[in-house]
Amino acid sequence: MYGTIRIEQNPHAKDKPSVEDGLGFGRYFTDHMFVMDYAEGQGWHDPRVVAYGPLTLDPAAMVFHYGQAVFEGLKAFRTEQDEILLFRPDRNAARLNRSSERLNIPPIDEAFMVHAVQTLVRHDADWVPSAAGSSLYIRPFIIATEAMLGVRPSAQYTFAILLSPVGAYYEEGLQPINILVESHYARAVPGGVGNAKAAGNYAASLKAQMIAKKHNCAQVLWLDGVHKTYLEEVGSMNVFININGEIVTPSLSGSILDGITRSSVIQLLQDWGVPISERKISIEEIVAAYENGTLLEAFGTGTAAVISPIGKLVWQGKELVMHQGGIGEITSRMYEAITGIQTGKIEDVHHWMLPC
Structure with missing residues (x-):
């Protein structure tokens, strides 16, 4: 051609x-x-x-x-x-x-x-x-x-x-990272370029990233640009939250990147029979789940980090520590599954891998 x-x-x-x-x-x-x-x-x-x-x-x-x-x-x-x-x-x-x-x-x-x-x-x-x-x-x-x-x-x-x-995307390797929930700056809005992998999206995220570092956080979790309420994505990852055994990830709203690792995780969760929902999820719902003890674990997904356990969310002075700051069961299982498929150690039943 x-x-x-x-x-x-x-x-x-x-x-x-x-x-x-x-x-x-x-x-x-x-x-x-x-x-x-x-x-x-x-x-x-x-x-x-x-x-x-x-x-x-x-x-x-x-x-x-x-x-x-x-x-x-x-x-x-x-x-x-x-x-x-x-x-x-x-x-x-x-x-x-x-x-x-x-x-x-x-x-x-x-x-x-x-x-x-x-x-x-x-x-x-x-x-x-x-x-x-x-x-x-x-x-x-x-x-x-x-x-x-x-x-x-x-x-x-x-x-x-x-x-x-x-090597590993984060210097910590497969260790829980801290995430700052950004409630001032906006990454994208529906109708913009948030669902495109455009260079400018990342330039717009750098200011908040530096603020996150001051809070000893590795990344920023963006809220929606209109209401500043609903979870969207982490700077380099999509996000999954385990609330009382149900895995929830923000639905693709036009301002969230359609992650390839994200779709792979959703497929594997369905294979395993783990409840998985793509929907709007507010930071207030996350805080309520933390306070009533049903916020079990959270992790990010992306090509660079693959699966990254989230140990703590920081939002408006609150620190939401998950799984005692350790790695959750679903997070650990998903990391082993994705990396196992990628390296040929686990059968590739969905034919995701292409030989060079």
Whole structure:
């Protein structure tokens, strides 16, 4: 469709980071990246794997001024049989196109997008770590590149894919984290771009993130932008709450990202026969459940962190400690299930994993 992917070998291979020294998250990048260009009238063209390096952009490139930028995040895993697997890449490709549609960026054939990811990962396969808890993080993104100072969609774009070997997203690893419930700033409202994985959404979250750090919290839990009452999502995760044995997650309202790990968790809960509801849930309902002893556990879900237990919610001076600050039973079981499927240790009955 876009031509054969051209491969240019990097003549200057990098030294690979030591897993023992700690990979962290998003600190290291592999030898190569994928790049493809778009021009109005020509469409997407010249797909290529090239040496990892800087992109050259005009200072008037429209991404700098009008924010047309979308991205995705997915992972590749090395199994004990030395096979490399991708977790639901078709869902990432579909979501990238939904984000692009909202920001008026031309779509990319989803099958080709998955093919591009596979090609790049295979080419830099030596970078896929094998240590427990590690993976190869994959970051596809699209930016507007036309040099033009005028408020309209760009006529030129660049689609690129980066690879980064990573360890745990949080420095604490699989340990309960503290979350600050944000009741002043708003992340998104229905009709906006909250359900798109747009770069600007994350820029808008940084102020509240710094406030959360001052409260010894790792992330922010956003309330809805209209009433400042209903739970939406954590900065990098969707959220699930266990109230008296029922798992509740905020329904997709148009301002919440349709998380791929989120949908996987919902499917597994249904498989297990655990009651799961997608609905509006207010912070007042959470506080009431805490006070009457039915707030049992909470966890976040996302590509980066996978499953992240929430030990405490902080809201307007109140500290809601869950499961005595430890990891809940459903949280622990879900982490083992998702990571087990991703690494080939548990049967993939839903066919979520794609070999590279």
